[in-house]
Amino acid sequence: MNEFEDILKKRINQYKSEVDPDEIWEGIQRKRYPQKRKRRFLFILFAAGILLFLITATFVISKSLTGDNNKISKSDSIIDSNQIHTPSYIENTLNLNKKDIAGEIQKTNMDIVQVPKKTSSIPKTDFGRKINRLFTGEGEHLNEKGEIEKAKVNKEGVKLIEHKEREKFVFALLNSNISLHGNNPKLNLEYIPKVFNKNNIKLLKHEIELSFSPLYVHKQFLLKNNDAADFMKNKKGSETYLEAFDISLDYKLPVYKNINVYTGLLYGQIDTRFDFYYKETKEEQKDSVLTKIVINSIVDTLRIYERSKIKNYYDVTERIYNYHRYLRIPIAVGYFMNYNKLNFEVRAGIDFNIFTLDKGRTITPDGKTVMLSDTKNNLMKKNVFGDFSLGLKMNYRLNNQMLLTIGPSYKVSAVSQMQKTAGFSLYYHSFGLKTGMKYIFK
Amino acid sequence: MQIEKIILGCKSGDERSQRELVNQYSGLLFTLCRRYAKDINDAKDILQDGFIEIFKSIKSYDPAKGGLENWMKQIVARTAIRRYRKMYMVRETYDKKVDPYMRYESSIIDKMEIEKLLEIIMTLPFKYRQIFNLYVFEEYSHKEISEMLGINESSSRSRLSRARQMLLEKIKYLYPGFKISNINF
Incomplete structure (x- = not known):
């Protein structure tokens, strides 16, 4: 060997090439334990079976609870007109309850539609972190062909470009929400385009979410109520609404730092809201643990909706267009943790709804259309509604494209409207379990 | 740990x-x-x-x-x-035109980026690259290489010479100032 080759050998033998150890480890495990794939498939099958069982069980349980008292004829006196139309009631009939809204908060702040390619996305070197900071979004940018490029710079200063396809399409296979305060099996299709500025630096994402539900069943169970008992006296404690088709389109626009504007079009409803959030991130590189605290709130101001009754206890089947203005301020604090393939969030939230009663139109339980400004109807003397919820949400990443989610939650609601005297009345306690699987096309 | x-x-x-x-x-x-x-x-x-x-x-x-x-x-x-063992089972005659005693300007290697060096090595044809790797980096003798790959020693030597020649040509192409001089040992 000559001097040339000697130096060549010394330089190259000491050189550490860029490679993802997690990817290598996964490959090793796949080769060593090929049976795990089979086990994983069985696990998925089992999870799907549990899901199906829960859906079926909910229907069976609800049927036994409700009996024949789902329908109330027009002539039945249910409650005085000033004790009707609690916010949750309105939201439930429109298939947009607080749980759904809370779900949206989770989606936008947690980025659950994006599954990371590797568990450890934090660069291990100072230089790598510096490179990441050149771009918003972990060193990625878009080239002229529309492909995502990831720029890496090695120790010698050579820039290496890794190309990958743009992430285009997120398809949630099955998103089922089995809960005692809402039940809606849903198929979600989400399209998340990434937006880049002229320098190909990735901006805070504009998101478009298209949600499609071929079958949407909503059921609410009232587990405990005080003054609301009169309202529900002819019921066994549940309401059922069946919608044959539900589609919604939601657009999120980041306006300034941590402030986003949402505008949404639901089936028969237009929604606008603002949200802002604060994130404090504490990153731990050891064992790929990432923790952060999320505080966010949404201000909801306007709802225009159509209520279509296909099956409800009014025994009325006409379409009525309704609207009302209100101010809704939910605040949630969440603790998020990411560990290898598992990430979970614990979240506690409070939710206040303040209704403006001078504008709006709605429908009474006996099927009458009334204007909220009509003082003769004397609707809703008190108009404050409060919620407290506690939720745990977990995502397990099966592979780069599949994600399993599970999330139990608890909610207690208090409302001033149902109270005959001053103060709040507990409307209901409820428990929920949300499960789902998500597949991402890339 | x-x-x-x-x-x-x-x-x-x-x-x-x-x-x-x-x-x-x-x-x-x-x-x-x-x-x-x-x-x-x-x-x-x-x-x-x-x-x-x-x-x-x-x-x-x-x-x-x-x-x-x-x-x-x-x-x-x-x-x-x-x-890649099967890929080595190809007969090759010793190329007498290649001068095994060329001396290269080693200082150029110090200046070259390692990724560039690796890229150049990876562009060598497969059968030459393996011999070069085994001889230069893993420091196997031609006898050991021939046993490992199932070829004869002369093939090992000729492939190494060929690999060296090709490597030099590539470096010379990228760095025109790179000098080669002959020296007798």
Whole structure:
């Protein structure tokens, strides 16, 4: 060997090439334990079976609870007109309850539609972190062909470009929400385009979410109520609404730092809201643990909706267009943790709804259309509604494209409207379990 | 985790230790794999197979006989060779035109970027590259190489000469100031 080759050998033998150890480890495990794939498939099958069982069980349980008292004829006196139309009631009939809204908060702040390619996305070197900071979004940018490029710079200063396809399409296979305060099996299709500025630096994402539900069943169970008992006296404690088709389109626009504007079009409803959030991130590189605290709130101001009754206890089947203005301020604090393939969030939230009663139109339980400004109807003397919820949400990443989610939650609601005297009345306690699987096309 | 603990853990089959070994040595061993592989994906595959062999053989590893790094490199290199063994079974005559005693200006190597050097090596035709790797980096003799690959010694020598010649041509193309002078030994 000559001097040339000697130096060549010394330089190259000491050189550490860029490679993802997690990817290598996964490959090793796949080769060593090929049976795990089979086990994983069985696990998925089992999870799907549990899901199906829960859906079926909910229907069976609800049927036994409700009996024949789902329908109330027009002539039945249910409650005085000033004790009707609690916010949750309105939201439930429109298939947009607080749980759904809370779900949206989770989606936008947690980025659950994006599954990371590797568990450890934090660069291990100072230089790598510096490179990441050149771009918003972990060193990625878009080239002229529309492909995502990831720029890496090695120790010698050579820039290496890794190309990958743009992430285009997120398809949630099955998103089922089995809960005692809402039940809606849903198929979600989400399209998340990434937006880049002229320098190909990735901006805070504009998101478009298209949600499609071929079958949407909503059921609410009232587990405990005080003054609301009169309202529900002819019921066994549940309401059922069946919608044959539900589609919604939601657009999120980041306006300034941590402030986003949402505008949404639901089936028969237009929604606008603002949200802002604060994130404090504490990153731990050891064992790929990432923790952060999320505080966010949404201000909801306007709802225009159509209520279509296909099956409800009014025994009325006409379409009525309704609207009302209100101010809704939910605040949630969440603790998020990411560990290898598992990430979970614990979240506690409070939710206040303040209704403006001078504008709006709605429908009474006996099927009458009334204007909220009509003082003769004397609707809703008190108009404050409060919620407290506690939720745990977990995502397990099966592979780069599949994600399993599970999330139990608890909610207690208090409302001033149902109270005959001053103060709040507990409307209901409820428990929920949300499960789902998500597949991402890339 | 300290290396001694990692070794002990790997010997007892502890996956966490094995994972740590992968974390610490992937980069270094991947460079070796890149020298042998056809492309990056192949290199990753070789690295994975190499680690599996390492985990199987680590019980027999004795620190007194040598460093862990060199021991692992030998295993990974052998894994790479086994993978492409069939490709070496091609007869080749010794090219007498190649002068094995050329002396190269070594200082250029100090200035070149390592990634560029690796790229140049990876552009060498496969059968020449393997011989070059085994002789220069793994320091096997021609006799050992011929036994490993199932070729004769003269083929090993001729391929090495050819690899050197091609390497020089590529470097000269990229760095026109690079000088070659003949010297008699």
